Amino acid sequence: MQLELRDGEPGPVLGRDAGFWLRGTGVRALRNPGRCTARVRIVTPRARTVNTPRTPVTEWWRNDMNSMKNSEIVAGPASGQTTHTHRLHGLAGTGFIATLAAMAATTLAAALAQAVGVDFEIPDGGETIPLAGFAVVTGFFSVVGIAIAVALLRWSARPAQRFLWTTVSLTAISFVPPLLSGANTATITALLGLHLVAATVMIPTLARSLRTQGRGIVAHAA
Known part of the structure; x- marks a missing residue:
C-alpha cells in the first residue's frame, strides 16, 4: 500500500502488517500499486463514556460510534x-x-x-x-x-x-x-x-x- 501526499506526490510504500496514523499528517489518499488485493483495517479511538439518558437518538449515536471503531477497506489492485x-x-x-x-x-x-x-x-x-x-x-x-x-x-x-x-x-x-x-x-x-x-x-x-x-x-x- 502506498500513501499519497496532499501535494499529489507519492509517499512511502508500506509493506504487509504495517501500521500508520492518518490524522494530522499530509496523507490525502491510499493507493494499491501491487497486483494483489490489499486489505486496510481502520481503527478509530473509542469514544469516552458519557452518561446520557437512553433515547432513540442516543442509542443510534452509540451504535454508530461502535460501528466505526474497527472498520475495514478492501482495495483491489490498482493494476487490475x-x-x-x-x-x-x-x-x-x-x-x-x-x-x-x-x-x-x-x-x-x-x-x-x-x-x-x-x-x-x-x-x-x-x-x-x-x-x-x-x-x-x-x-x-x-x-x-x-x-x-x-x-x-x-x-x-x-x-x-x-x-x-x-x-x-x-x-x-x-x-x-x-x-x-x-x-x-x-x-x-x-x-x-x-x-x-x-x-x-x-x-x-x-x-x-x-x-x-x-x-x-x-x-x-x-
Missing part, C-alpha cells in the same frame, strides 16, 4: 487487468503522439540549422546526416522512452519520478557521441541542441502521463 490495460493504452497513445511531435520538431530544427550553414558532416564516416536520419533516430529513441515508461508504470510504485531520473540521465549520456564525433563546432552544437529538442518534447509529456495514469486512489483520508 481492465484498468491496467486501459492505463497502458493511454500512456502508449500519449507517447505515440509525442513521438510524432518530437520527430517533426527535430527534423524542422535540423532543417533550420542547415539553412544557416550547419553541414552535419561526420568526419569519421565522411558522410552528411540527412534530414530523414534525424527523424528515424528520434523516432527510435522515443519508442525506447515509451517502453521505459510502460515498464515503470507496470512495476514501479513511483513511475513518474523514476522515469524523470532515468531519461534525464540517458539524455546526458546521449551527449557523449556528438562530442566525440570529431565534427566541427557548429555541427556538434546543433546535434546537442537536437537531442535537447527531442528530450524537451518526450520527457515532460510522458512524465505527466505517468503521474495521471499512475494514480490508483483506493481510499481518501479524512
Whole structure:
C-alpha cells in the first residue's frame, strides 16, 4: 500500500502488517500499486463514556460510534487487468503522439540549422546526416522512452519520478557521441541542441502521463 501526499506526490510504500496514523499528517489518499488485493483495517479511538439518558437518538449515536471503531477497506489492485490495460493504452497513445511531435520538431530544427550553414558532416564516416536520419533516430529513441515508461508504470510504485531520473540521465549520456564525433563546432552544437529538442518534447509529456495514469486512489483520508 502506498500513501499519497496532499501535494499529489507519492509517499512511502508500506509493506504487509504495517501500521500508520492518518490524522494530522499530509496523507490525502491510499493507493494499491501491487497486483494483489490489499486489505486496510481502520481503527478509530473509542469514544469516552458519557452518561446520557437512553433515547432513540442516543442509542443510534452509540451504535454508530461502535460501528466505526474497527472498520475495514478492501482495495483491489490498482493494476487490475481492465484498468491496467486501459492505463497502458493511454500512456502508449500519449507517447505515440509525442513521438510524432518530437520527430517533426527535430527534423524542422535540423532543417533550420542547415539553412544557416550547419553541414552535419561526420568526419569519421565522411558522410552528411540527412534530414530523414534525424527523424528515424528520434523516432527510435522515443519508442525506447515509451517502453521505459510502460515498464515503470507496470512495476514501479513511483513511475513518474523514476522515469524523470532515468531519461534525464540517458539524455546526458546521449551527449557523449556528438562530442566525440570529431565534427566541427557548429555541427556538434546543433546535434546537442537536437537531442535537447527531442528530450524537451518526450520527457515532460510522458512524465505527466505517468503521474495521471499512475494514480490508483483506493481510499481518501479524512
